[in-house]
Amino acid sequence: MGAPPPRGKFITLEGGEGVGKSTQIRLLGEALRARGLDVVETREPGGTEGAEAIRALLLGGAADRWNPQAEALLFAAARADHVARVIRPALDRGAWVLCDRFIDSNRAYQAGASGLADDDIMAAHRIGSGGLMPDRTLLLTLPLDVAAERAMQRDAGRADRFGARGRAFHEAVNAAFMAQAAQEPARIRIIDATDGAAIVSARIQTEIEDLLP
Numbered sequence: 001m002g003a004p005p006p007r008g009k010f011i012t013l014e015g016g017e018g019v020g021k022s023t024q025i026r027l028l029g030e031a032l033r034a035r036g037l038d039v040v041e042t043r044e045p046g047g048t049e050g051a052e053a054i055r056a057l058l059l060g061g062a063a064d065r066w067n068p069q070a071e072a073l074l075f076a077a078a079r080a081d082h083v084a085r086v087i088r089p090a091l092d093r094g095a096w097v098l099c100d101r102f103i104d105s106n107r108a109y110q111a112g113a114s115g116l117a118d119d120d121i122m123a124a125h126r127i128g129s130g131g132l133m134p135d136r137t138l139l140l141t142l143p144l145d146v147a148a149e150r151a152m153q154r155d156a157g158r159a160d161r162f163g164a165r166g167r168a169f170h171e172a173v174n175a176a177f178m179a180q181a182a183q184e185p186a187r188i189r190i191i192d193a194t195d196g197a198a199i200v201s202a203r204i205q206t207e208i209e210d211l212l213p
């Protein structure tokens with residue numbers, strides 16, 4: 001017998017670097033709180049003390065610090081702690097959990113763009129996090145050059161281990177996200193993120209309307 005179904009809603013934002021996920025989580029959080037909902041904003045890798053420590057291991061250091069296998073398992077370990085300590089308890093009490101990246105990033109970056117098998121990523125997710133899946137995923141899309149420019153402006157030119165990877169890697173990530181959306185159109189909604197933040201936020205709110213109480 002697995003865990004009982006959660007009572008809250010689990011929403012994830014996905015997409016490449018600099019497409020506006022953090023900005024949109026904040027705006028969606030404000031909109032949902034204005035409706036009187038209990039909202040938890042969080043991110044991956046991270047969201048707990050242990051997972052933030054793993055984040056530092058994953059994002060810092062030399063480009064070849066980890067191979068794709070070690071990387072995938074570190075993301076899965078961070079996620080297991082995050083799900084157990086923050087996401088599940090919040091959903092169980094009826095909160096809306098808004099998470100900046102989740103399992104679909106693991107699939108896009110470590111399977112799609114790094115060559116691991118999608119089944120293996122999902123097996124680690126089942127072991128670590130009981131296979132918890134979002135109720136809805138908003139996939140933000142933006143031309144690579146525009147997203148890279150936004151991220152560069154934000155970070156003053158300093159990229160982390162993933163941001164520093166070449167164009168081919170980020171194209172493969174985007175292609176993997178699009179393939180996931182094509183496989184799961186009911187859960188994963190594609191959001192054009194080229195316009196101003198308020199317009200993008202309105203698109204996102206339309207795509208979660210059916211989940212509102």
Ligand SMILES: Nc1ncnc2c1ncn2[C@@H]1O[C@H](COP(=O)(O)OP(=O)(O)OP(=O)(O)O)[C@@H](O)[C@H]1O
Pocket residue numbers: 016017018019020021022023024150151153154193194195196197198200
């Ligand atoms: N719609 C928008 N139009 C113009 N600039 C934007 C828009 N949304 C966000 N930005 C800006 O682009 C930069 C990247 O946005 P944000 O940090 O939200 O992206 P992200 O997807 O969370 O990035 P990462 O994956 O690298 O953490 C920020 O400086 C942000 O202020």
Ligand SMILES: Cc1cn([C@H]2C[C@H](O)[C@@H](COP(=O)(O)O)O2)c(=O)[nH]c1=O
Pocket residue numbers: 017043044045075101102103105106107109110162163
């Ligand atoms: C959850 C997750 C993330 N990644 C990558 C994607 C990004 O490059 C970084 C996180 O940085 P951000 O500024 O918070 O977006 O980690 C990944 O490769 N696999 C994952 O499962």
